[in-house]
Amino acid sequence: MNDVYAVSAAPHVKQDISVSSVMWQVVIALTPALLVSIYFFGFQTLLLTLYAVVAAVLTEALIQKFRKVPVTISDGSAVVTGILLAFNLNSASPWWLPVIGSVFAIAIGKQIFGGLGYNIFNPALLGRAFLVASWPTLTTAGWKFTVPMSNLFQSSINGLRNLPSNIPEAITSATPLGVVKTLRDTTMISNNMANTVMDNLTGMNTLQDLFWGNIGGCIGEISAAALLIGAAFLAWKHIIEWRIPVSYIGTVFVLTYIFGGINGLFSASIMLPFFHILSGGLILGAFFMATDMVTSPVTKKGRLIFGLGCGILTVVIRLVGGYPEGVSYSILLMNISVPLIDKFTVPRTFGEKKK
Amino acid sequence: MGLKTFPGGIHPHDSKVFSKDKKIEEMPLPNKIVIPLSQHIGAPAKPIVKTGDAVLAGQKIASAGGFVSIPMHSSISGKVTKIDNFPHPTGALVQGIEITNDGEDKWIELSDNENYMELSETEIKDRISSAGICGMGGAGFPTHVKLSPPEGKIIDTVILNGVECEPYLTADYRLMLEKADDIIKGLKILMKILNAANGIIGIEANKPDVIKNFKVLLKKEKKIKVIGLQLKYPQGAEKQLIYAATKRSVPNKGGLPMDVNVVVQNVGTAVAVFEAVRYSKPLVDRVITVSGKIVKKPKNIKARIGTLFSDLLQFCDGTSEEIGKVISGGPMMGFAIPTLETPMTKGSSGLLIFNKKEAHKEVESVCLRCGRCVDICPMNLVPSLIAHHVRNDDWDSAEKFGVMDCIKCGSCSYVCPSHIKLIQWIDIGKIKVSEKNK
Numbered sequence: 001m002n003d004v005y006a007v008s009a010a011p012h013v014k015q016d017i018s019v020s021s022v023m024w025q026v027v028i029a030l031t032p033a034l035l036v037s038i039y040f041f042g043f044q045t046l047l048l049t050l051y052a053v054v055a056a057v058l059t060e061a062l063i064q065k066f067r068k069v070p071v072t073i074s075d076g077s078a079v080v081t082g083i084l085l086a087f088n089l090n091s092a093s094p095w096w097l098p099v100i101g102s103v104f105a106i107a108i109g110k111q112i113f114g115g116l117g118y119n120i121f122n123p124a125l126l127g128r129a130f131l132v133a134s135w136p137t138l139t140t141a142g143w144k145f146t147v148p149m150s151n152l153f154q155s156s157i158n159g160l161r162n163l164p165s166n167i168p169e170a171i172t173s174a175t176p177l178g179v180v181k182t183l184r185d186t187t188m189i190s191n192n193m194a195n196t197v198m199d200n201l202t203g204m205n206t207l208q209d210l211f212w213g214n215i216g217g218c219i220g221e222i223s224a225a226a227l228l229i230g231a232a233f234l235a236w237k238h239i240i241e242w243r244i245p246v247s248y249i250g251t252v253f254v255l256t257y258i259f260g261g262i263n264g265l266f267s268a269s270i271m272l273p274f275f276h277i278l279s280g281g282l283i284l285g286a287f288f289m290a291t292d293m294v295t296s297p298v299t300k301k302g303r304l305i306f307g308l309g310c311g312i313l314t315v316v317i318r319l320v321g322g323y324p325e326g327v328s329y330s331i332l333l334m335n336i337s338v339p340l341i342d343k344f345t346v347p348r349t350f351g352e353k354k355k
Numbered sequence: 356m357g358l359k360t361f362p363g364g365i366h367p368h369d370s371k372v373f374s375k376d377k378k379i380e381e382m383p384l385p386n387k388i389v390i391p392l393s394q395h396i397g398a399p400a401k402p403i404v405k406t407g408d409a410v411l412a413g414q415k416i417a418s419a420g421g422f423v424s425i426p427m428h429s430s431i432s433g434k435v436t437k438i439d440n441f442p443h444p445t446g447a448l449v450q451g452i453e454i455t456n457d458g459e460d461k462w463i464e465l466s467d468n469e470n471y472m473e474l475s476e477t478e479i480k481d482r483i484s485s486a487g488i489c490g491m492g493g494a495g496f497p498t499h500v501k502l503s504p505p506e507g508k509i510i511d512t513v514i515l516n517g518v519e520c521e522p523y524l525t526a527d528y529r530l531m532l533e534k535a536d537d538i539i540k541g542l543k544i545l546m547k548i549l550n551a552a553n554g555i556i557g558i559e560a561n562k563p564d565v566i567k568n569f570k571v572l573l574k575k576e577k578k579i580k581v582i583g584l585q586l587k588y589p590q591g592a593e594k595q596l597i598y599a600a601t602k603r604s605v606p607n608k609g610g611l612p613m614d615v616n617v618v619v620q621n622v623g624t625a626v627a628v629f630e631a632v633r634y635s636k637p638l639v640d641r642v643i644t645v646s647g648k649i650v651k652k653p654k655n656i657k658a659r660i661g662t663l664f665s666d667l668l669q670f671c672d673g674t675s676e677e678i679g680k681v682i683s684g685g686p687m688m689g690f691a692i693p694t695l696e697t698p699m700t701k702g703s704s705g706l707l708i709f710n711k712k713e714a715h716k717e718v719e720s721v722c723l724r725c726g727r728c729v730d731i732c733p734m735n736l737v738p739s740l741i742a743h744h745v746r747n748d749d750w751d752s753a754e755k756f757g758v759m760d761c762i763k764c765g766s767c768s769y770v771c772p773s774h775i776k777l778i779q780w781i782d783i784g785k786i787k788v789s790e791k792n793k
Contacts, residue, residue, distance in 0.1 A: 004693045006680045006714045007446065009779035011765030012707075013367055013522060013686040017772045019720055117721035117773075241730065293725035298739060300729065342740075349757045350362075350734045351594065351607035 019116070022293075023076030025237055029230030030083050030288065036213045036223040041091035045219045048089060052098035053082030059106040069115070077116050081105050084124035087220020087284060088328065089131070090139060097138060101127040121335045122292045125328045132328075176201060176215060176279045181324035184262055194262055202271035210278035221281040231287035240291045243303035244310075248286040249277055251311025259319055282314065285327035295335045302338075302345035309334045358560050360585035361595040363733040365766045367588055367687065369561060370522040373653040374646045379529045381657045382670050384456055388661030389441045390416065390427050391451040394700035395489035396496045397423035402452055408435045412659075413463040413637050415485075416452055425487040425497045429454050430639035430659035432461040442697040444683035446690050451698065454661070471633045476548050479632050486631035487701075488638045492516055492591070492621035493684055495702040498628065501620070502548050504613045510549040514600055515542050517558040517565065517622040518584060518591030521685025524705045526642040527622050529655040531558070531565045534626055535572055541625030542579065544632050549618055554579035555600050556622070560586045588687065589764035593619050595733050607734075607760045623704075638701055643667065647708035649676040658699060664706050665695040679714030682707040687765040717774035728767035728777060734760050738767035738777045745784035750791050758784040 105127030213223025261267030317326025398420030417427040443449035484499035603615035651672035744752040
């Protein structure tokens with residue numbers, strides 16, 4: 001016999017895709033949102049993001065060295081975690097906040113379970129939850145703006161000008177969702193007033209601001225437009241798939257339409273669901289965090305259920321819970337149910353008879 | 356669009372450009388051939404010649420080893436020089452008969468029966484089984500067995516598989532262009548034996564010239580339809596083709612096409628059937644694609660069964676670079692073989708040569724649970740889950756989640772970003788589960 005050639009199991013051709021190509025494409029997809037954030041909040045946000053990324057990558061490298069396993073920081077997964085963590089922070093955060101968040105996200109959120117592929121929770125969201133629990137005021141209040149407030153806040157504030165002094169303060173410093181929360185919870189505003197503010201919030205001007213990002217909010221969540229560009233890129237590259245975002249956002253749409261009004265069932269304008277979708281972290285969460293491969297179901301039906309669960313929890317937290325925003329907690333809660341969802345949604349094999 | 360297809364599937368680069376415009380060339384006879392005694396699913400054939408015997412081209416040299424088996428014939432005239440174990444296109448060592456060419460190409464007597472359609476069904480089936488025909492698409496199931504459905508099974512549709520969804524391969528494409536008449540005649544014979552009312556020729560949309568040609572030829576045929584299928588892998592897998600063409604789903608857990616009243620045959624098999632029935636010619640040659648980026652002159656070659664891959668490659672002027680991998684069959688489901696001194700068989704549709712870079716082996720990394728394998732699995736399985744259970748030696752769970760239903764098309768391994776060898780794990784699972792159930 002002559003030469004002996006390489007032998008391996010079929011298939012012998014392979015799609016040009018790898019873990020690192022997936023992760024770096026996610027990084028690319030997150031870039032437009034970062035740029036918009038720099039435009040609205042200033043270079044501070046870029047620095048915060050860099051702190052988070054460096055801390056995440058170093059933590060991963062150190063722990064992997066310590067565990068004596070191959071160091072895999074070049075696969076980009078820690079970079080993604082760092083960016084997503086920073087995206088969930090307030091632009092006025094001190095420098096150490098993203099650092100502590102990233103260390104927690106990587107160490108406790110990821111490596112303690114065995115690293116990439118084994119973690120139960122989305123590491124970035126776990127890091128954020130840790131920060132919110134530890135420094136609630138730093139993470140959720142005091143939005144900082146470098147450009148003048150646009151009509152959204154002007155109009156909300158105009159509508160509330162004649163209110164008792166303690167309420168406008170809460171409202172002017174909050175996100176649009178915070179305004180809605182205050183309106184729902186307080187009894188100190190007259191119905192007329194509340195309805196006027198609601199109308200302002202769901203008006204075309206406000207929705208436009210929400211879409212482009214001219215609003216208060218976390219670093220990465222403000223511009224729906226920038227996030228959607230990134231999401232479209234990932235969908236085009238087949239890195240995210242429609243089921244989770246569509247069922248998540250669709251659920252929020254339907255539920256906020258039914259329950260979102262302040263005068264009982266179905267009292268909301270048809271624009272209110274759009275307001276809920278565009279504000280807060282829903283777009284960021286639905287396209288970039290609920291779709292995290294490791295912590296979402298592998299089955300198709302499971303992904304629909306996962307999105308549905310995230311949507312229900314988000315709306316429950318936003319409308320009746322203690323926080324104005326519920327995206328991160330609802331995704332974390334659904335993360336825990338993934339093994340169960342996967343277990344009960346194994347698809348019927350091709351040719352299998354219906355039971 | 357209006358093109359039919361199946362759920363799931365992938366779009367690998369089809370790489371057919373190397374050989375698709377190359378007319379079928381007949382290869383000069385090689386100095387020696389090796390006829391493996393197992394070229395099919397079922398019992399190996401039993402040799403009926405001894406070393407030193409002189410044989411003619413087309414002469415039977417091994418008889419069928421049972422009902423699910425086929426006889427073997429010498430494909431050249433010459434002398435039996437060795438009966439021994441030889442490398443086989445599946446990578447194993449298999450008993451075979453080596454015949455050294457006498458250069459005469461003397462044939463057994465062939466007859467031409469123009470009225471072959473008037474032969475009795477038993478006579479036709481006899482001719483097919485004594486010609487040693489098995490499926491020529493790759494799996495190699497003995498054709499006469501497929502044509503003998505058990506009592507009570509009614510076949511209403513015969514589907515000819517002209518999909519050729521494997522990248523690189525163009526042998527069926529050329530055959531359909533150059534031998535369309537014989538294919539139709541073969542299909543009519545198959546329909547007659549099975550008493551099937553409908554014939555379907557399924558062809559992927561990347562061969563519009565073939566589809567058009569068949570449509571013209573079949574204009575007056577009411578019973579035979581040509582169906583254009585979406586360009587998607589594995590469109591040519593039996594169950595997927597049946598679904599695309601008839602919307603019928605072959606039952607899982609060991610169901611067969613005849614359970615949904617269908618028989619599928621490869622277009623090459625149809626030609627062999629026609630030649631066997633009309634001329635009593637045994638299956639001793641076939642068309643094979645020799646291709647690959649580094650093959651100097653990629654070709655579609657009509658070669659005698661048993662021709663060594665080394666001779667085929669030489670007929671294509673060899674390679675321009677050092678060889679990294681040799682694949683018998685297509686790149687998705689074919690076998691990587693260690694040596695070119697391996698004979699082609701009745702199921703050999705292709706010989707692919709990859710360079711060192713194309714043969715590069717990727718290292719497996721951890722499963723990201725991305726679900727890409729779930730999204731594309733044409734059998735609607737969860738490949739990552741099955742592989743997970745196989746890794747943990749949990750054969751019961753592997754079986755429960757359908758390891759035996761996997762058709763090994765390779766799509767899951769193809770799309771996996773973690774480079775997990777899903778098919779390799781699943782294959783281990785298949786072996787272990789069948790051992791367990793023995």
